[in-house]
Amino acid sequence: MSRTSAALEPPADAVRPVRHPDAPAPGELLGAHYEHCFGCGGGQPHGLRLEARAGEGVTLTAEFTVRPAHQGAPGLAHGGVLATALDETLGSLNWLLRKIAVTGRLETDFVRPVPVDTVLHLTAEVTAVAGRKIWSTATGRIGGPEGPVAVRADALFIEVKVEHFIDNGRPEEIRAAMNDPDQSRRARAFEVNP
Numbered sequence: 001m002s003r004t005s006a007a008l009e010p011p012a013d014a015v016r017p018v019r020h021p022d023a024p025a026p027g028e029l030l031g032a033h034y035e036h037c038f039g040c041g042g043g044q045p046h047g048l049r050l051e052a053r054a055g056e057g058v059t060l061t062a063e064f065t066v067r068p069a070h071q072g073a074p075g076l077a078h079g080g081v082l083a084t085a086l087d088e089t090l091g092s093l094n095w096l097l098r099k100i101a102v103t104g105r106l107e108t109d110f111v112r113p114v115p116v117d118t119v120l121h122l123t124a125e126v127t128a129v130a131g132r133k134i135w136s137t138a139t140g141r142i143g144g145p146e147g148p149v150a151v152r153a154d155a156l157f158i159e160v161k162v163e164h165f166i167d168n169g170r171p172e173e174i175r176a177a178m179n180d181p182d183q184s185r186r187a188r189a190f191e192v193n194p
């Protein structure tokens with residue numbers, strides 16, 4: 001029985017995702033897409049600083065260490081923080097397609113509590129694409145990459161133009177991101193789908 005809603009079932013005419021020829025090589029770290037991203041940026045003191053690494057095809061692995069600032073119940077990761085780790089991991093996959101996309105829907109299963117200081121080992125893959133829609137799935141394990149599953153998510157991302165950010169974001173942050181001295185972050189944000 002499917003555990004996800006109908007919106008997360010790709011239609012019959014959806015196609016398999018195609019890795020972009022310029023996608024980072026398998027094993028390569030993706031790096032942050034934005035310095036102040038709560039999920040991956042180094043400029044957020046309490047951010048997740050999630051590190052994602054390209055895999056084969058349209059897959060990746062990622063790691064996130066739960067810190068005391070990420071607690072919900074005493075000594076345990078907040079569910080919203082875990083959902084953020086899944087969202088960030090799934091969002092990073094779109095760089096392997098060289099598409100800019102935002103989360104439209106994210107469905108999460110919390111299977112096991114995740115204690116502070118635990119490393120969450122995530123794997124993710126894009127499963128289907130149809131027009132602007134991108135379906136993907138992710139799993140997070142604890143105790144090692146082969147450890148028990150702690151969290152799972154399925155998602156639908158929607159491809160957007162860079163204007164999505166320019167029109168909706170605050171001008172000062174957009175300007176700062178456009179002037180980011182890190183060329184790869186600039187390219188990832190502004191040059192992938194002009």
Ligand SMILES: CCCCCCCCCCCCCC(=O)SCCNC(=O)CCNC(=O)[C@H](O)C(C)(C)COP(=O)(O)OP(=O)(O)OC[C@H]1O[C@@H](n2cnc3c(N)ncnc32)[C@H](O)[C@@H]1OP(=O)(O)O
Nearest residue numbers: 007033087088091100102103104105156158160165177189
């Ligand atoms: C400075 C730049 C930096 C950039 C860096 C990279 C950023 C990466 C960030 C990474 C951070 C991590 C990631 C983050 O956290 S991303 C941040 C969290 N997400 C958002 O903020 C997105 C907010 N939502 C929107 O902006 C709009 O609703 C979007 C753009 C998503 C669609 O509005 P738009 O007007 O464009 O399109 P449409 O409404 O015609 O819909 C098109 C199709 O999609 C279907 N649909 C839509 N929604 C849903 C849904 N919920 N469930 C099921 N289906 C849905 C819809 O039925 C339609 O289907 P069809 O009728 O065609 O069959």
